[in-house]
Amino acid sequence: xxxxxxxxxxxxxxxxxxxxxxxxxxxxxxxxxxxxxxxxxxxxxxxxxxxxxxxxxxxxxxxxxxxxxxxxxxxxxxxxxxxxxxxxxxxxxxxxxxxxxxxxx
Amino acid sequence: xxxxxxxxxxxxxxxxxxxxxxxxxxxxxxxxxxxxxxxxxxxxxxxxxxxxxxxxxxxxxxxxxxxxxxxxxxxxxxxxxxxxxxxxxxxxxxxxxxxxxxxxx
DNA sequence: TGCGAATATGTCACCAATGACATACGTTGC
DNA sequence: GCAACGTATGTCATTGGTGACATATTCGCA
Numbered sequence: 086x087x088x089x090x091x092x093x094x095x096x097x098x099x100x101x102x103x104x105x106x107x108x109x110x111x112x113x114x115x116x117x118x119x120x121x122x123x124x125x126x127x128x129x130x131x132x133x134x135x136x137x138x139x140x141x142x143x144x145x146x147x148x149x150x151x152x153x154x155x156x157x158x159x160x161x162x163x164x165x166x167x168x169x170x171x172x173x174x175x176x177x178x179x180x181x182x183x184x185x186x187x188x189x190x
Numbered sequence: 191x192x193x194x195x196x197x198x199x200x201x202x203x204x205x206x207x208x209x210x211x212x213x214x215x216x217x218x219x220x221x222x223x224x225x226x227x228x229x230x231x232x233x234x235x236x237x238x239x240x241x242x243x244x245x246x247x248x249x250x251x252x253x254x255x256x257x258x259x260x261x262x263x264x265x266x267x268x269x270x271x272x273x274x275x276x277x278x279x280x281x282x283x284x285x286x287x288x289x290x291x292x293x294x295x
Numbered sequence: 296t297g298c299g300a301a302t303a304t305g306t307c308a309c310c311a312a313t314g315a316c317a318t319a320c321g322t323t324g325c
Numbered sequence: 326g327c328a329a330c331g332t333a334t335g336t337c338a339t340t341g342g343t344g345a346c347a348t349a350t351t352c353g354c355a
Contacts, residue, residue, distance in 0.1 A: 111279075112278075113275070113278035113279045114275075114278075116278050116283065116284055117274065117275055117278055119284070120274065120284060120287070138300085138301060138302085139301070139302065139303095140301080140302095143344095147344090148343085148344065149343090149344050149345055149346085150301090150302080150303095150345095151302090151303080151304080151305090151344085151345080151346080151347095152343070152344065152345090153302090154301095154302060154303050154304080155303085155304085157302090157303095158303075158304095160304095162341080162342060162343085163342080163343095164269065164270075164271050164312095164341090164342060164343090165269075165270050165271045165274055166269050166270045166271055166342090167342080167343080169222065169225065169270055170218070170219075170222055173217075173218035173219075173221050173222055174216075174218045178221065179221055179224070179225060179291060179292050179293050180292045180293075180294075182225070182291050182292065183288040183289065183290075183291040183292020183293070183294065184288065184292065185288075186284060186287050186288040186291050186292075187284050187285045187287065187288020187289065187291075187292075188284050188285075188288070189285075189288065243330085243331060243332085244331075244332065244333095245331080245332095248314090252314090253313085253314065254313090254314050254315055254316085255315095255331090255332080255333095256314085256315080256316080256317095256332095256333080256334075256335090257312095257313070257314065257315090258332095259332060259333050259334080260333085260334085262332095263333080263334095265334095267311075267312060267313080268312080268313095269311090269312060269313090269342095271312090271342095272312080272313080296355105297354105297355095298353100298354095298355095299352100299353090299354095300351105300352080300353085301350100301351080301352070301353095302349100302350080302351070302352085303348100303349075303350065303351080304347100304348080304349070304350085305346105305347085305348080305349090306345100306346085306347085306348105307344105307345090307346090308343100308344100308345095309342105309343080309344095310341105310342085310343080310344105311340100311341085311342075311343085312339105312340085312341070312342085313338100313339080313340070313341085314337105314338100314339090314340100315336105315337090315338095315339105316335105316336085316337090317334100317335085317336085318333100318334085318335080318336105319332100319333075319334070319335095320331100320332080320333065320334090321330100321331085321332075321333090322329105322330085322331080322332095323328105323329090323330085323331105324327105324328090324329090325326100325327085325328085325329105
């Protein structure tokens with residue numbers, strides 16, 4: 086979230102928290118979900134860039150439409166393994182994944 | 191493996207193959223095991239840098255000595271999730287993990 | 296509005312990953 | 326030789342992730 090937007094929300098009475106603050110995770114746990122979220126976002130971006138439906142994408146990476154939806158939603162039942170394997174199957178390379186994991190834009 | 195060493199081995203009659211060639215994996219599958227190997231290597235490096243035994247390390251990240259040994263050996267029963275969570279629990283940050291995943295030195 | 300396509304959510308049987316434990320192997324110092 | 330310590334390997338009961346399926350919701354577009 087942009088600092089500007091956060092400032093506006095907070096001055097309007099909102100308390101803006103990230104996943105870590107909200108669920109009181111350790112720093113490591115918080116970073117883990119951030120990484121998962123980043124991978125999920127990248128998966129969706131990659132899929133949309135190719136104009137694939139979730140069903141098409143699922144067929145390509147050997148999964149199901151519902152699981153693809155859950156991947157993109159970073160559902161708790163989705164592992165980083167699955168995200169990484171799917172991204173690789175969709176054509177991403179190590180460099181690209183490294184960039185996503187490191188949160189570099 | 192350095193190109194030089196590979197050349198020497200091959201001229202000596204060896205066939206040098208990476209995991210992908212040997213097991214005939216798809217490019218994506220091969221990259222996946224490479225990433226796993228890189229994470230495993232980094233885990234060991236991090237542990238040794240702190241002069242922790244596997245047992246100590248296990249206690250810190252909430253696992254067992256045998257599983258740590260398997261992590262460092264990139265055992266098939268070890269998930270990327272576990273590797274990443276352990277690395278984060280051991281103090282690695284996203285930047286560092288991104289570097290490892292991308293295979294940049 | 297309605298209708299088809301895409302996406303999201305819920306459930307489940309199956310299999311894979313986990314921590315824990317036992318035990319084997321390797322190394323170092325006596 | 327043999328401890329003491331660290332690491333590797335095998336096994337197992339419990340837990341967690343998976344694809345598949347059904348169904349609900351949202352999205353375009355006429």
